[in-house]
Amino acid sequence: LNVDAIRGGGGAEDLIRVMVARANRMATTGAGMKGKGASLSMEKAWHGVHYLLCGQPEPNGAILSLAILGGIEVGEDFSGYGPARYFAIDSVKEIVTQLGRRNLEGEMSARFDPARMSSLGIYPNGWKAADLAWLMEEFRHLRDFYNDAGAKGLAVVTGLV
Numbered sequence: 001l002n003v004d005a006i007r008g009g010g011g012a013e014d015l016i017r018v019m020v021a022r023a024n025r026m027a028t029t030g031a032g033m034k035g036k037g038a039s040l041s042m043e044k045a046w047h048g049v050h051y052l053l054c055g056q057p058e059p060n061g062a063i064l065s066l067a068i069l070g071g072i073e074v075g076e077d078f079s080g081y082g083p084a085r086y087f088a089i090d091s092v093k094e095i096v097t098q099l100g101r102r103n104l105e106g107e108m109s110a111r112f113d114p115a116r117m118s119s120l121g122i123y124p125n126g127w128k129a130a131d132l133a134w135l136m137e138e139f140r141h142l143r144d145f146y147n148d149a150g151a152k153g154l155a156v157v158t159g160l161v
Helices: 001-008 012-029 043-054 065-071 089-098 106-112 115-117 131-152
Strands: 072-073 085-086 156-159
Touching: 001 156, 043 065, 043 106, 043 131, 065 131, 085 089, 085 131, 106 131, 131 156
Parallel strands: none
Antiparallel strands: 072 085, 085 156
């Protein structure tokens, strides 16, 4: 696997096999993934954090809307939730810059509207005021994850499972 192959659409099946094998190993052993970079699971917070980042249920082209649901599709749907997605190192660095913006947390907090989020179908639904603290904590984990990848010069692969 290499960046040029993935960008060109090649190597996708190999990448999917590696991801599935690691996910299966994690599920059976309970161990985290080992390798150059960190792993992150946002559990049920993924869609709420995405919404707070961009104010939309789906990506809208802005960098912050792509941090969770963007990237280059790699291969076929491997989990029932779509294909894995790949962010090249340059994209990771751009996301790091945007996630570190000075007023971002204030903007995200201002977007938090439990009734609107529920009406838009933001997963997992049933939002309440207390959920803001949870989503902001998960956002900080996401920011740290991207910061780590960016500092190490690593690409990022994401997937919903």
